[in-house]
Amino acid sequence: MPRLLVAFSLLVFCGLLHSASDAAEPKSSKDWPQWRGEKGDNISPFKGIAKDWEATPPELLWQLEGMGQGYASVSIVGDRLYTTGNIGDSQAVVAVDLKTRAVAWTAPLTDSVPKHGYDGSRSTPTVDGDRLYVITSNGQISCLKVADGSVVWSKNFEKEWNGRMMSGWGFSESPLVDGKHVLCTPGSEEAMIVCLNKVNGKEVWRSAVPDAGEKGSPGAGYSVMTISNGAGVKQYVQLIGRGLIGVRASDGKHLWSYNKIANGVADIPTPIVSGDYVFGSTGYDDGGSALLKLKRSGKGVEAVEQYSRAAKQLQNHHGGMVLMGEHLYFGNGHNNGFPICVDLISGDVKWGGKLRGPGQGSAAITAVDGHLIFRYQSGEVALIEATPNEYKLKGSFMPVYQERESWAQPVVADGKLYLREQNTLMCYDIAEKK
DSSP: OOHHHHHHTTBBTBOOOOOOOSSOOOSSTTOBOSTTOTTSSSEEOOOOBOSOTTTSOOEEEEEEEOOOBBOOOOEEETTEEEEEEEETTEEEEEEEETTTTEEEEEEEOSSSOOOSSSOSBOOOOEEETTEEEEEETTTEEEEEETTTOOEEEEEEHHHHHOOOBSSSSOOOOOOEEETTEEEEOOOOSSOSEEEEETTTOOEEEEEOOOOOOSSSOSSBOSOOOEEEOGGGOOEEEEEETTEEEEEETTTOOEEEEEOTTOOSSOOOSOOEEETTEEEEEEOSTTOEEEEEEEEEETTEEEEEEEEEEETTTSOBOSSOEEEETTEEEEEEBTTOOEEEEEETTTOOEEEESSOOOSSOSOEEEEEETTEEEEEETTSOEEEEEOOSSOOOEEEEEOOSOOOSOOOSOOEEETTEEEEEETTEEEEEEOBOOO
16 A cells, blocks of 8 residues: 555544643533543543444434545534534634534635645644634644634744644644643754643744654654653653654753654654653554653653564554553554554553454544444444453444545544544444433
8 A cells, every 4th residue: 555545644643643631621521622532541431332333333313514625533522523624725623513413613724725645634623611722734723712713823833933744744733732831743853842822822932852863754743742740740742753752841841752663754643651651653664662661860851661662563553542551452553453452561462463353454543431442444433342351342333424544533422423534524322222
């Protein structure tokens, strides 16, 4: 399969993918306010799903057109859902009223449709109170009012910070809101990460990150940063073109870099943070996986490798990873969504890694009620029990509509499964019938 196809995946991941911040404060299991959900762990708080999809397959409740062209996932707060897409002559944010099941508003953000490999949006909006934040694929961060989509402020990565991507598939980050600030990754050496006042967009600090290591490419990757308090220092962890980095949250000071898992095409999955540990993974022949432990080093922090695995042994191309308890779950292999369970600390494979599953290509995943939902690139959606004991497939189904590559991350909120497929949004009922 062409490197271009496999690469983009980013999706969005588009993508792409967030971590816990004290920004979005959902009031119930109905909310999924940002990339990877409320806590940034990609785990829905909903309890009570139907756990046998063979006996009780998900029921389509409704579908809606008008999302535009793109691979972005969705955010949900209250009775509003938000996503992004190419619509007409612009890349836009789309708000859906979940009560009326209709588009509430569409807010164009660019003067023309961004052009790059795999045209379409990537960024999942981050909702914070009465505002939301989003990044267009041509590198523009914007703040909008959730009520009507009016733009409060915008900043252009190239004009403001000499922004740069590691390759040509468009910026795919979803912004991280943390307290009074919003953060993004323009990707230049002098401003790899920037911290902005979320109210007015004024720069608080920029983080200069040296181009350390020979693997990979300079510039931003396709990932979304996350928060760590490893080694007792609050920091932002991000996967960029040269691999994993950590910068101090208070002032953006570069703390550490880890180059070994970088590849020269597209570094994509959101890093997994657990205490003092950081797990990162990338696709392609020169990618792979590694677990780092953050330790104090003088006045700074160092990242000490605990183990590394070559690409042929362990890698998530895109689609994301979930940590449940002491175990990681994800789709293993470049352009493959082979279900796998890995012990985080030892790196030992508990099961899987070569299991094909019901679909083809990489798998975008999310977790809910002790289970994993795998959405394969070919469209099939599978339910797998999240247990380290054995691989337990609990059924699968093919959505009513599938187009191109099904890369948008599935989202579960209030017992409903939301699947974005380019211009179409589908909502399935996965709650247990009582």
